[in-house]
Amino acid sequence: MQKEKEDSGGEMKQSSRLPEEMVVQFLSRLPAKALMRFKCIRKSWSNLINSPVFVAQNLSHSTNNKFSSSTCILSKHTFLKDSNVTEKNEIADILMNANEKKQINLSLLKLRYDHNDDDQEPFSVIEDDFIVPSPLSRYSFALKIAGHCDGIICLLNVDDIALCNPSIKEYIDLPKSCLLLPPKREEDYEDEDEFWDALETETNAVGFGYDSKANTYKVVRVVQVTSGYVFTSHPSRVEVYNLGATCWREINADVLESHVFWSPSCDMYFKGVYYWDAHSYLTPGELKFVILAFDMSNELFYLIYHPEAGRDPIKNLAVWKDSIALISHERDAPTYFDLWLYEDSNCFKGSWTKYFTFGPVEVENPLVFWNSNEILMVTTESRRIISYNLDSQTVKYLPIHGVEEPSYIYAITYVNSIISLK
Template sequence: MAKLSKLSEEMVGHFLSRLPPKALMRFKCIQKSWCKLITSPSFIASNLSVSRNNKFASTTSILFKRTVLKDKKDENDIFNVLRDNNNDRRHIFVSLLDLFIDQDGDDQNHHSVVDNLIVPLPLSNCPFSLQVAGHCDGVICLVNTVLEDVAFCNPAIKELKFLPRSPLLLPRRHPDDIHGIETDVNAVGFGYDSKTQEYKIVRTINFITGICYTLDPKAEVFTLGSQSWREIKIDNDIHCFWTPSFELHFKGIYYWSALSYPTPGEDQESIFTFNMSEETFEELPVPDNTHPRDGVVKYLAVWKESVVLISCQGDDDPKSFDIWQMDDSNGVKGWTKQLAIGPVTCEIPLVFWKSDELLLVLSDGSVVSYHLGNKTIKHLPIHGVEDPQYIHAVVYVNSLISMGEGRS
């Protein structure tokens, strides 16, 4: 009888581990033993493994950050609605959408119902300053670049936790400076350290004085396990800047668009990276013939399990995109052009959700899926009222991972 009971428990665990987090959160209330099982570290890891590696899944989850109006009457006053630092007339949503991996070419039922999580204040104070700074294993990092607030969020279980304030001390004031020192959060990125099996947020900070002295930058790391910030070494004189659909975490490396200064008075566009395991920064070149002075704009994405850079002429309509694949086979990171996409009428690319399907944002803020082969477009039930460049998207892995303690 004991063996039968043990077998039943194992079968229940095996069955439950294959269910999505949304269902499991409801099943926690059925009985105490289920709640204990579903919240156990081993079960959470098993459920995550299924989400990551299920090659037979019929859907792919996509996460979007977008702004919607509460009342359609405000469509003629969008600028003021977005500028107001409150949520009276708008919502900023983190939205999950399941796209069906359709094998028979049927355009019907291409998507399921959108599941929305409202981003609360103060993170949602301004739609233009809220960014998704990385996704890993169902957890995303939300950053308000104006308020310098940072939060972990797991949309699948509707959980959001603010990180504690950084204890990083400001440097001493320069003796000739009467204005004090201002902080400028240069870059924020979230990812996974496979060596220590920890989730981390890295942040670089510039310090600027009132008389334009620029002091040495500092960097710090927050680990989910320790729930604390600590300072780390940074030697790079580099400035990261936000670019639509560029920042990316992939296989323990975080990527930003940046400018470096090889000689005084000269700037050079590059890609700035952070290795989550080694906690080191590196500067990478961009492909030749993609300089912004030539009107070329760039985006980063993951395609066929590789980092790719997507480039196009920014003022073209319709646009044609070149796909450059990162190559380090000879020990030196470089880029190889793989293919061209388009022409297609759109504003920006978002993310590859299949090897032959690319999500794009149109000028009206709507999102479509573009098939690289037959060049067909499928419209999705996702729309944002902000400028299309402020709509973010990532391929999402559902999980039960909780952020633990923090400011709710």
């Protein structure tokens, strides 16, 4: 009898745990916005949602959800608070200066796989907006997305860097650099020539990603020394910030003296490595266009040479079918785009293969592939983000655009997460 009671009690305990397990499975599949609301319902749910195991489980579902019929896109764009301002010079003045007349948004859009819809109407829905706060929002042209990983976005504006998770509305400013010198004032020098000849330091490259070995998120910054606007022979210096740290730390790394390009789709994070499109002087007078790569785990830099692709093509980095891709196009109109894939078989010593050409498309620049045959791009005139289908060569307009030039509008594929920055 005693054993029967114990067995019965064991079964009752197991059955009583089953609903809780089902709740965990249900909650872990919910989007971040819903989970933030559910934290307020029960203290036990709040503790569960905040636990590292649940956070990882939720991220895994968001990343590997093969049953979802949509893709989340995050777009950085600026709009004016006064819609009556239409004069180009006035708009440019608002964008280039610190004022309260503009607002920079990180908009989360849900794109549907609507292959049967042949019209030109929007097929995406803006789900949420994250307003970029000051000081990052002071200058619209200077604000860049310097990498994203697991729902965390790295923002850069001149020398200020911040991390944010738009899904849960968290945002932190990173500590000041330990390498950048304080700005010099012109009145501190006897004449203007002395002022411009003085050595300055400036941010050359910033990247954000995940170190799988140390299980931490990192931001890397490359600082170059300049004299006026001219780069000097002083070697670049590198510092790294680990999420949760109180300051940056300088590392000894050969940065291979490259200067990166700051435009949308000219840099990206992919599988533990950050990539920048750049040019490098390998020898005096020998300029080479390269991809500068930084491994987040071993904290080393590498160079990947561009493929031979035309006279003077414009190139953009992308991920296509889980591989590093380079999209190149000439400056001539109409615009045709070549897609190259990098086949890396031996630690950054791979080769490029040209896969196909698509176009013509009247756009300023490509942004990101959101599936294997759809790529987001920015139109030249209307400054709208469009989705271009590689198979049908059709264009669909997304319900989002900015007042800035097309080369300052960003869009990235985004994974919702509840990873806290605090």
